[in-house]
Amino acid sequence: MKKRWYDYIWVFSLTYLILGFFNILFAWLGLLCFFIPLIISVSRGTKGYCNRYCGRGQLFALLGGRFGLSRRRDIPGWMKSKGFRYGFLAFFLVMFFLMLWNTCLVFAGARDLKQVVTLLWTLKLPWHWAYHGTLFHPGVAQFAFGFYSVMLTSTVLGLITMLLFKPRSWCVYCPMGTMTQLICKAKNRET
Amino acid sequence: MEPRIRIRRSAFVDAASCVACGCCVKVCPLGAISVFRGVAANVDPKKCVGCGKCARECPASVIVIQEAQA
Numbered sequence: 001m002k003k004r005w006y007d008y009i010w011v012f013s014l015t016y017l018i019l020g021f022f023n024i025l026f027a028w029l030g031l032l033c034f035f036i037p038l039i040i041s042v043s044r045g046t047k048g049y050c051n052r053y054c055g056r057g058q059l060f061a062l063l064g065g066r067f068g069l070s071r072r073r074d075i076p077g078w079m080k081s082k083g084f085r086y087g088f089l090a091f092f093l094v095m096f097f098l099m100l101w102n103t104c105l106v107f108a109g110a111r112d113l114k115q116v117v118t119l120l121w122t123l124k125l126p127w128h129w130a131y132h133g134t135l136f137h138p139g140v141a142q143f144a145f146g147f148y149s150v151m152l153t154s155t156v157l158g159l160i161t162m163l164l165f166k167p168r169s170w171c172v173y174c175p176m177g178t179m180t181q182l183i184c185k186a187k188n189r190e191t
Numbered sequence: 192m193e194p195r196i197r198i199r200r201s202a203f204v205d206a207a208s209c210v211a212c213g214c215c216v217k218v219c220p221l222g223a224i225s226v227f228r229g230v231a232a233n234v235d236p237k238k239c240v241g242c243g244k245c246a247r248e249c250p251a252s253v254i255v256i257q258e259a260q261a
């Protein structure tokens with residue numbers, strides 16, 4: 001099949017993860033992977049982002065498929081159940097809002113900037129080398145640390161399930177994928 | 192001469208469990224499968240030849256290849 005420009009967005013996803021090692025403020029770019037899928041699903045009622053443009057899905061397909069870093073087994077039944085998918089989405093959103101709340105506290109001056117990236121919501125990795133001070137408020141950096149934590153955590157989970165199951169197993173329980181599908185379901189019920 | 196019996200195979204999607212990721216769409220050589228309105232994948236039985244590529248790719252493993260009627 002002919003490759004289109006949008007088949008190379010995985011380059012962007014990879015660059016994003018690497019840039020975060022050098023300057024955490026690049027983490028703000030990740031908001032694109034947050035708003036674009038939502039905008040597409042709300043405005044057009046499709047999962048066009050997943051189906052075409054998602055660089056992360058492409059990256060897993062490449063590593064697990066082309067490079068063979070995957071056992072290619074079926075994902076266990078409970079992981080594709082609605083209970084787990086919706087539960088994971090809810091958990092993810094709660095953690096996301098906690099992260100936003102911490103950012104607000106830093107903005108309000110009630111808390112100091114923490115230069116750590118939190119992996120899997122528990123492991124605190126020192127990440128001070130990627131922070132060189134900012135022209136902006138420390139809260140801007142706090143959000144970057146928080147958002148990068150979200151992105152890195154989901155990438156690590158995705159890589160683990162890529163190895164264990166099929167390359168794009170992450171897409172089964174990806175919160176963005178679940179959320180956009182729910183939006184599409186709701187939208188298409190109306191019409 | 193006896194008429195040759197042709198067994199047609201085709202892909203079937205368990206729409207209730209499909210996550211609409213579109214991985215199947217990307218690998219179908221005949222463009223026989225598409226994601227309908229972001230809800231679930233849909234097979235065009237006229238185009239599908241039952242090659243099974245989509246079923247192998249599907250991360251949720253919700254596609255089966257079965258004999259199709261006529």
Ligand code: SF4
Pocket residue numbers: 037049050051054055056057170171172174175176177178212
């Ligand atoms: S389910 Fe998630 S990772 Fe997969 S294509 Fe959609 S947004 Fe990307």
Ligand code: SF4
Pocket residue numbers: 201202218219220221222223224234238239240241242243244245246256
């Ligand atoms: S079985 Fe083959 S032809 Fe049929 S939808 Fe799947 S990939 Fe396409």
Ligand code: SF4
Pocket residue numbers: 204208209210211212213214215216226231232248249250251252253254
């Ligand atoms: S790959 Fe599987 S889960 Fe994804 S859209 Fe196709 S049938 Fe649905």
